[in-house]
Amino acid sequence: MxxxxxxxxxxxxxxxxxxxxxxxxxxxxxxxxxxxxxxxxxxxxxxxMLINEPNTHGETVRFVDNDLYFEKTGITVKYGHPYVKLVKSSRLSTGGNKLTMVNRENGVALPYTxxxxxxxxxxxxxxxxxxxxxxxxxxxxxxxxxxxxxxxxxxxxxxxxxxxxxxxxxxxxxxxxxxxxxxxxxxxxYFGSYRVASYFLDEVEYPNWDSWITCLGKGHTPWGKGQIYMVPKYLPDAKKGDKPILDVFCGTPCGLPAKMGLDWFLTEGPFREWFHNAKIVHKAACVLNFYTxxxxxxxxxxxxxxxxxxxxxxxxxxxxxxxxxxxxxxxxxxxxxxxxxxxxxxxxxxxxxxHPGEIEKALQAFGLGRLEDEQLNYIFSLTNDEEYAGYVSENTAGYVMQKAIMGHIDQIRKERPEIAAVIEQHWKSSAEDNVHQ
Ligand SMILES: Cc1cc2nc3c(=O)[nH]c(=O)nc-3n(C[C@H](O)[C@H](O)[C@H](O)COP(=O)(O)OP(=O)(O)OC[C@H]3O[C@@H](n4cnc5c(N)ncnc54)[C@H](O)[C@@H]3O)c2cc1C
Incomplete structure (x- = not known):
């Protein structure tokens, strides 16, 4: 030096x-x-995941000849490795009901290595x-x-x-x-902190290889807080024709041990049967401090x-x-x-x-997990058989989800007025209300 x-x-x-x-x-x-x-x-x-929604943070990025091409900036970043095309992004309740965004043509996101x-x-x-x-x-x-x-x-x-x-x-x-x-x-x-633990898992019996899954609801973790994500992707030494592994994440508000949450989800959570024979091939973790x-x-x-x-x-x-x-x-x-x-x-x-309001909106989508499991199961039972156009993007998925749920608000008001009140209030919640969920 x-x-x-x-x-x-x-x-x-x-x-x-x-x-x-x-x-x-x-x-x-x-x-x-x-x-x-x-x-x-x-x-x-x-x-x-490559967030392939056009104009994400002012740029549109796509794979061209297996490299990352940035349309507006005009640069190419070398890749040359397999990547996954996910066509669905689903929020999954503990009872297995879903709110799903779809893009079959371009994919909702393209996980890479x-x-x-x-x-x-x-x-x-x-x-x-x-x-x-x-x-x-x-x-x-x-x-x-x-x-x-x-x-x-x-x-x-x-x-x-x-x-x-x-x-x-x-x-x-x-x-x-x-x-x-x-x-x-x-x-x-400063808003708060979050811990994340994740495993690359091989040999999972998983029904959602075409989807980015976010598990929403208290029953996915032992403490009723935090979120679980699942994304298929390729290992660094993957060859053409290899199958992807599943990267599974548990994020928890700080103070709660994310690794314990992840182990619990895999062995005792509502979808534990997917992981009976799973083998951990890589572990990762991080702490996120949320600041403006x-x-x-x-x-x-x-x-x-x-x-x-x-x-x-x-x-x-x-x-x-x-x-x-x-x-x-x-x-x-x-x-x-x-x-x-x-x-x-x-x-x-x-x-x-x-931009003003963007942090609040993203955290509202993230914070839906603070609803009771029974409430989420009911709401997602209304969207279960529907598909909404969308992408995996923190900045736009919240809007799609809000529109999808509010599209059923008359029915919710009629059938479950107490849930209608909770969900209508949720879209007014602050960043602080949601970051600790
Ligand atoms: C759970 C989770 C899921 C995510 N999913 C996605 C996704 O799907 N798609 C996507 O594109 N992005 C995703 N991200 C975000 C992505 O990881 C970051 O936005 C990206 O890595 C930022 O790059 P960076 O170079 O700014 O910082 P980093 O990648 O964090 O790199 C910072 C580097 O600095 C080093 N460092 C830290 N402190 C010091 C120090 N004091 N001195 C010297 N070196 C130091 C670190 O070792 C590291 O190498 C996700 C992040 C998390 C936590």
Whole structure:
């Protein structure tokens, strides 16, 4: 490691790797730092579905020749591995009733393998001459006399070291350490925290290989809180013709052990018969701290990118896109002295959670699980045989679900007025009401 670089990138997820690759391709000296030992290994839970709904966070991303193609940005990210086309997205009650969104032509989402994207970007970055420090944490970034001093800590020796650069990128994810040391951190509002545990499972007897399943309702977890998700995807070493495995997630409000919730769901939950012979082939976990977005993601020469600036998640695809755009902005600043304003404006316009009301709407869809199981079973019995056009997207699925349920409100008012009152009230609930569910 040198003492001075053009750029230091803290965090080697999709955002950080994209920045490192792009800046090094433009012949800038780049140091990439991550706390992980092996940068392309994925230990953080992530469904890794390509959210293929057009204009997701201002961009439309699709597979072209098995690579990720970003229509508006015009970039291609190397993939070259199998992916899954899911045609349905269902909310499933404990009694097995559903609310289902469908897109048979394009799919509701296309799960892929994150490790492959990270591996390809890392190879390209290394080939361009990026210096990489693994098992090292970015602790602090400070603007000093037009440059940035970045303090790093070696995970093994716990010793601190300093490195200087023209600009530093905080791409260290949704619990960013770098961001907590910046003034702009004070602009954020904290909602709560969530734990997630997930297993890749082989040999499941599963009836929904074409669907993204979200289990809603108290009876899916031992404590009546949290959510279960299931997504088929391919292992990093999958070959053409291999079957996908099932990635199963349990998310719980913090304080509750997500792994215990997941084990309970698999062995005692309402759909336990799917998992009698299941074999765990990989485990992952994470903690999510829910904050409002950073509206001005640039402080001096420190640029906050991807999940580090976001309300929970930008998605991998958008972390790649914002990483690309942030790298181009930094190159523009080098040549013209300006460039970050454009990046900031695009971030605010394109990232839906920067818009008023979007966090509340997404959390309302997420928080439906706080209804009683019997109430959800009844509501989903009305939608069970229907299909609604839609995608897997935090920013639009809530609207589709609300419309679908409210399409039955006259019947609900007549048959179950107490449930009608609860559901009508639910669409007025706050982010705080729902985040702890
Ligand atoms: C349960 C769950 C499901 C999801 N499902 C999807 C999905 O279906 N589709 C999708 O596209 N996205 C999904 N996401 C979101 C996706 O994982 C993120 O949006 C994406 O990974 C963000 O990329 P990033 O580069 O900004 O951050 P990250 O991928 O979090 O990368 C941050 C990197 O920084 C490193 N790091 C952290 N702290 C430090 C530090 N102090 N110093 C140095 N390095 C550090 C980490 O090790 C990591 O490598 C999901 C996330 C979760 C939690």
């Amino acid at each position: 040198k003492k001075i670089y053009d750029f230091v990138v803290v965090g080697a997820g999709p955002a950080g790797l994209m920045i490192a690759k792009e800046l090094s391709a433009a012949r800038q000296s780049v140091l990439l730092v991550d706390i992980k030992k092996e940068l392309s290994k994925v230990h953080r839970s992530c469904c890794t 994150k490790e492959i994207i990270l591996r390809n970007l890392l190879e390209e970055s290394l080939a361009n001459g990026v210096d990489v420090l693994t098992e090292t944490a970015g602790i602090r970034a400070e603007n000093i006399d037009g440059r940035v001093k970045v303090t790093l800590r070696d995970n093994h020796t716990r010793t601190l070291k300093e490195v200087w650069c023209r600009a530093c990128f905080a791409a260290d994810g949704c619990n960013s350490q770098i961001v907590t040391g910046l003034e702009l951190f004070r602009t954020r509002k 977005c950073i509206m001005n993601p640039v402080e001096g020469n420190i640029v906050v990118v991807g999940d580090a600036a976001a309300f929970i998640e930008t998605y991998c695809q958008s972390a790649l896109m914002y990483g690309y755009l942030a790298s181009q902005a930094a190159l523009k600043v080098l040549s013209t002295g300006k460039g970050y304003d454009e990046y900031t404006s695009f971030w605010r316009e394109s990232f839906e959670y920067c």
